[in-house]
Amino acid sequence: MQASIETLSDGSEYVGCALFLTVRKLGTRAPADDDNESGHLDFDTSAGSDEDGKIVARYSLTGLPSLTGRISADQSFKLLQNGAFRAVLLPALKSLGGLPSLFLNLLSSGYRLATAEDDGSWTEDSKPGPQIYDAISVIGPPGTGEKLDGILEIMFGNRRSRPAIRLCNVPDRRGWFEVYSDSYVLIWGRLVRGEAVSVVYLVSLPSAGDTDQQKSCTFAILPEKLASLDAIWDTFRELPHTVVANKNEESHLIDFVIHLNPNIISGTQHLNQGTKRQKTGRTKVASHQVAVPSWIEESRLVRAHLATVSNGRPGESSTRPRILQRARRQALRLNKTLPFAFPFNEQSESSQSASWDDNGKTTALAYQLFPGTSVKFKRCNDTVTGASPFSFVARNNCLKDVDSNEDMGLENPAVEALRCAFLDRPSVCENDENEIELDSDGDVENEDEAKEDIVIPCPRLIVLGTGCAKPSPSRGSSGYGILLPSGDQERPSSLVLSCIIECGEGTLTGLSRHLPPICCRSPGHSTSLDAHLSHVCFLWISHSHLDHYGDVCELVERIAHAKRRSGQRSDGDGRLVVIAPSKVLKMIDLMRQGTNHGGPMKRSYLGVTHREFQSSPFARDIRSSVCNFELRYPGQSTHYRPFTTLCNVEVEHCRDAHAVILEMEVPSSRPNCSLERLTVCFSGDTRPSDNLVGHCRRCTGRISLLIHEATFLHDGHGKSEAKKKNHSTTIEALDIARRIDAGACLLTHFSQRYQHVNYADVSRDTSYAFPWGFGRGWPGAAP
Structure with missing residues (x-):
């Protein structure tokens, strides 16, 4: 047997850590890797295969972030391969955002369904008995069961x-509790209390390596900074009897410890990362100094340390891609080709150096875990001086760049159409080449008047994902943001994120990569992203399919955090408004329970369904909070109210599916200090809707931009699938734009079966007088 720990995410770009323990059955004995006598770990670039043997068991060690599915697709990591996935360990309640996606994938991957004989849970006083291996085990702190039951009830109901x-x-x-066991692993858990309740896990593998020189391998997983360092390490003052019994007197009781995003001590050491190569074709692995109690080092309890370090080196923004590397590389290439259409302004939180109390503490060298790498356990004797218990292996074949000969969907006609639609418009602001311009209606007088010093930027639409439910390496789930002009003393004129439409998995990561940077000198804003999120008025979700709301809990939490840090009252009119189906609102409430530092939850957002927002007298205050939302007029001390009308329209897709028509009045880009009207319509998922057409025709002004789903091409198979699944084809979407006389149309929500959708695929049968284009290649999406 061969065991390895595979890193999909190290916590960078607002995504939680994703580490997996994989056990493989080797067909032949792997070659020994004991030629490294330097005492350092090696990054083996010659061995990049993820298929070294048949996978017989796999376990999630750090919970599941909501973006797990897409990260797995990006790294060609088949999470449920061979039906071997067995358990999820939750270090804290916040680390279960990806469970809904996992449950859906389990149904489609042939895992056993629940039966009447399944008791569904273990009691706290009972020791787990024989495991049913085709039933997934979920282990976590108190409250995990209630959340899990709630997720299953919301997702599946009585089905x-x-x-x-x-x-x-x-x-x-007090003490360690055996939480899971099977033929390959034995796992203990122990609670630690701090800002929130978390769990320290101890994992023992009877035969983890490629030889039998050692009885077992034991490692520990330390949760993120939710409790004091001393409280976490004190759990190791007593260990389970099985761990002690399986070690000889000369062995370390714990082979290694995994630190999840620990505080990095000042004076971080970095080993050579690729500037000097050894004869074996390996490069050194980066390492960091982390704080540990002195008694840990003196007792020889732990042999080695590993650590995830989010966003790169301490005090610096990430300069090395961490997750979604294919999408990042592709976005950079598109940005280089068409910067006006494909903005890429990567911004992320930097790792923080720690100031620490050295009373009774020392430092230990922790080797850094990078996404796209595996840590293979080596079975070597402790008596070998300087030998490391594992080696790093790069999954090179899983991180290939986009083939340079691959068609990017940017043929000359497409480029010219994009230029025509989004550059050669009379109201484009030449000083800003970031996002799609939202064309404004209305005549402007005094056009010959001299421009003022303050240039008012045009409103922008930023597209974060245009894919369907199936995760794709380069095309994300639905997500759109509207940026409107604003200003203050620090930034007299800029664009700020004012509302978000849809938030599929990865929306927060997409925002951090593609929002234009703005000044964040305010002490309450640690990043430019926080400055943007503090201005968000509402979040609108069309229906309760996971690819449209998978990131909603993380996004609501982050927006509430940004608003609190900016000084906005959590119980005032500045609260975020969430307009969504009742199923989505229940999921938000469930996932946020118990996350407010262990205290009572303060409702920092206002949730309302589409129908309630539209007509309920009890939602009058919520409607007023949207219509009375204010932004500062650029360059002036006055404010304006951008959102005049928000209309939810029922459409034909699934229960509680809606489209939205958003009428706005925004500052004119011309120097007359007036407001211009623009109207955006977003269809959500739907068949061509006469109801939507009727509402659009009754709007005060012309629809400036229609964003319409176009899941299938307009061929025989596409038309059949669209009718069967209540979606639209490309031509059907453009016909809706023609019927409502839209100023422009953006096609989006493409089936992942289409690697590229070319203009020729759509326009060969018809032509349209208005500008139109694909959303499929815009920020964060695939061409």
């Missing part, structure tokens, strides 16, 4: 088809 899940709440009592 018979739901995955078989076994859960275990780690009990709130």
